[in-house]
Amino acid sequence: QSYHGKAPFITSYIKEFFHPSPSAYFPTGNEQSSSEEAQCEIEPTCTDAKYRSYDGSCNNRINPTWGAAQTTFARLLPPQYADGISAPPVAKSGNELPLARVVSLTLFPDIKYIDPRFTLAVMQYGQIITHDMDLAAGTTQSIPHATRCCTNDGQLLSSDLIIPSSCFAILLPEGDPQTLKSNKKCMNFVRTITNRDRNCVSGTEPAEQISTVSHFVDLSLVYGNTPQVNGQLREFDGGRLLISERNGQVWLPQQSNVSAVCTNVQSSNEPCYLAGDVRVNQNPQLTLLQTILLREHNRLAYALSQLNPHWDDETVFQEARKINIAQHQHITYYEYLPLLLGVTNLFKNGLVHHSDGDYVNDYNENVDPTIINEHATSAFRFFHNLIVGFLNLVTEHREVNGNIRLSDWFNRPAILEERDNFDELTRSLSTQAQRKSTQFVDSEITQFLFRQPKQLYGADLKATDIQRARDHALASYNDLRVFCGLRRARTFEDFLDVISPENVAKLAALYEHPDDVELSAGSAVEALVPETLVGPVNLCILTEQFYRTRIGDRFFYENGAPDTGPGFSLEQLNEIRKASFARWLCDNGNNVELMQVRAFEVVTESNPLGPCENLPSIDLSLWKEKKYFPVWLTK
Numbered sequence: 001q002s003y004h005g006k007a008p009f010i011t012s013y014i015k016e017f018f019h020p021s022p023s024a025y026f027p028t029g030n031e032q033s034s035s036e037e038a039q040c041e042i043e044p045t046c047t048d049a050k051y052r053s054y055d056g057s058c059n060n061r062i063n064p065t066w067g068a069a070q071t072t073f074a075r076l077l078p079p080q081y082a083d084g085i086s087a088p089p090v091a092k093s094g095n096e097l098p099l100a101r102v103v104s105l106t107l108f109p110d111i112k113y114i115d116p117r118f119t120l121a122v123m124q125y126g127q128i129i130t131h132d133m134d135l136a137a138g139t140t141q142s143i144p145h146a147t148r149c150c151t152n153d154g155q156l157l158s159s160d161l162i163i164p165s166s167c168f169a170i171l172l173p174e175g176d177p178q179t180l181k182s183n184k185k186c187m188n189f190v191r192t193i194t195n196r197d198r199n200c201v202s203g204t205e206p207a208e209q210i211s212t213v214s215h216f217v218d219l220s221l222v223y224g225n226t227p228q229v230n231g232q233l234r235e236f237d238g239g240r241l242l243i244s245e246r247n248g249q250v251w252l253p254q255q256s257n258v259s260a261v262c263t264n265v266q267s268s269n270e271p272c273y274l275a276g277d278v279r280v281n282q283n284p285q286l287t288l289l290q291t292i293l294l295r296e297h298n299r300l301a302y303a304l305s306q307l308n309p310h311w312d313d314e315t316v317f318q319e320a321r322k323i324n325i326a327q328h329q330h331i332t333y334y335e336y337l338p339l340l341l342g343v344t345n346l347f348k349n350g351l352v353h354h355s356d357g358d359y360v361n362d363y364n365e366n367v368d369p370t371i372i373n374e375h376a377t378s379a380f381r382f383f384h385n386l387i388v389g390f391l392n393l394v395t396e397h398r399e400v401n402g403n404i405r406l407s408d409w410f411n412r413p414a415i416l417e418e419r420d421n422f423d424e425l426t427r428s429l430s431t432q433a434q435r436k437s438t439q440f441v442d443s444e445i446t447q448f449l450f451r452q453p454k455q456l457y458g459a460d461l462k463a464t465d466i467q468r469a470r471d472h473a474l475a476s477y478n479d480l481r482v483f484c485g486l487r488r489a490r491t492f493e494d495f496l497d498v499i500s501p502e503n504v505a506k507l508a509a510l511y512e513h514p515d516d517v518e519l520s521a522g523s524a525v526e527a528l529v530p531e532t533l534v535g536p537v538n539l540c541i542l543t544e545q546f547y548r549t550r551i552g553d554r555f556f557y558e559n560g561a562p563d564t565g566p567g568f569s570l571e572q573l574n575e576i577r578k579a580s581f582a583r584w585l586c587d588n589g590n591n592v593e594l595m596q597v598r599a600f601e602v603v604t605e606s607n608p609l610g611p612c613e614n615l616p617s618i619d620l621s622l623w624k625e626k627k628y629f630p631v632w633l634t635k
């Protein structure tokens with residue numbers, strides 16, 4: 001009997017804040033696993049390797065494809081395809097759902113609320129975690145898709161010119177602000193590739209979307225998802241990743257095909273980078289953190305090779321990779337997730353532990369770590385609301401020295417190498433406040449996303465999120481409410497338990513029936529659960545995902561069980577527990593000297609700026625191999 005894992009107390013945790021009817025249904029194993037289809041996609045040959053594979057395969061010894069790149073997403077609830085197979089959902093009545101762009105304009109306008117506590121780093125590290133965990137197949141997510149559903153000037157292409165099974169264009173309503181100013185009526189949208197597209201299933205089996213990256217929190221965005229990509233990223237000397245060097249600084253390696261990858265460059269000599277993830281050039285702060293992660297790897301590799309001169313390139317590389325991943329997991333679970341999902345909730349559901357300096361042996365080989373479609377295609381995307389449209393440039397003394405407009409720099413990372421921008425944007429990450437978590441979204445991403453240099457407008461990320469959730473036929477908001485322990489809404493008023501009257505009125509105006517309300521719309525207008533940045537349904541989905549991602553990862557850094565875990569000594573593990581986001585920024589900026597301890601939180605009296613060297617750091621001397629053989633003996 002296979003068990004796919006459930007964060008143990010999430011439904012009761014939600015009940016503490018919201019009071020569903022006693023008839024609330026508690027979910028029991030109605031989730032769907034991706035494992036059956038996975039065989040079609042990859043067939044790994046597993047050896048008892050000491051280190052993680054690049055694609056995530058062989059992590060689970062019984063089901064080696066669990067969590068592997070190129071496998072399908074899992075689901076909490078069955079898909080809602082209109083035809084039961086692959087057609088996007090329609091309303092209960094059979095009518096079309098409201099246009100995704102109308103939902104975006106109605107529910108997610110740009111009203112600016114700045115977060116009083118959290119810095120831009122929370123938003124930006126969230127995108128790093130996302131790019132580590134999932135990438136829907138066939139979606140470009142930063143550059144224009146080769147498949148066109150609209151003309152370049154925003155008109156719907158006639159049906160004989162499009163691929164009907166791929167195109168699912170986002171249509172603009174009459175009176176849309178973009179139509180009024182530029183006559184645009186269509187935004188390109190290409191459907192995600194599924195196991196049906198790859199002929200992995202046939203007949204009437206519903207399509208399941210494929211994720212092309214390793215599902216684990218394993219820095220696949222740094223190291224690549226295949227041995228081939230990994231090979232392109234390495235120097236094969238001293239355990240280092242490849243770099244480019246300009247102006248005495250270390251940058252990510254240069255792409256060969258600049259204009260195809262960095263679509264907004266003005267000359268093919270501009271920097272445009274190569275990394276483990278194809279989205280690396282999408283926006284400046286993302287590229288900045290990818291650079292920090294690359295520099296951290298090479299910093300670790302240098303230190304390890306100094307300590308162990310007898311280690312070969314591969315050993316240094318893998319040990320540095322292992323430490324880098326462990327720090328990333330530590331920061332994700334103990335520094336970042338508590339701010340989003342609440343400390344009490346995380347402890348109660350076993351996502352973090354009071355370890356008292358010991359290992360935490362909670363790996364469960366029956367838990368499937370596969371990314372849940374409702375997580376990747378709705379819940380985690382909710383944090384698109386945290387994005388700010390203008391990035392400050394910040395000096396060492398935290399003065400604002402100008403700012404840059406996000407939509408001027410999509411897919412054009414050259415800005416990082418100009419002047420002192422790299423450090424000024426690094427300090428901005430830990431100084432500038434992010435947007436407060438509300439339903440409101442910055443127009444830089446709802447009106448100007450991926451705007452080309454000569455265009456007035458761009459795409460709409462919220463409309464894209466809604467359309468993507470339809471493309472993936474996610475279960476409805478009402479179904480997920482029930483899954484998460486809230487009561488099923490029979491009338492729109494029943495949503496009032498967790499949604500404000502104004503928003504319920506908007507939902508009632510948009511949708512014909514409570515069952516038609518989409519997960520991506522309903523969950524994004526819920527009141528926030530205390531101590532968290534999300535409403536109850538998103539909290540339930542995100543907690544479930546990060547629970548599975550931890551418990552289902554044999555190499556999770558805190559696991560000390562012999563023969564299963566990553567193999568850190570207890571002393572090494574306790575050093576890793578000193579890692580912090582603040583120290584990462586300090587160690588890998590060009591010349592960042594001051595930083596507060598909690599870089600995800602703004603500078604205050606209780607979180608003051610201080611010299612970088614005062615921040616806790618990992619003592620790498622614990623990685624010096626006890627039995628030292630001189631180099632000449634190992635040859």
Ligand code: HEM
Pocket residue numbers: 123124125126127130134135136139140141142282283375376377380381383384386387445461464465468
């Ligand atoms: C400036 C910042 C960001 C930009 C420009 C951006 C843009 C995008 C775009 C274009 C997509 C693909 C849309 C589609 O075609 O379906 C996407 C997907 C996604 N984004 Fe963001 N995003 C940003 C930040 C974030 C943050 C902060 C988070 C979460 C904390 C996040 C979570 C996600 C997730 C989960 C996906 C789905 C990935 C997949 O499975 O394919 N993003 N984003």
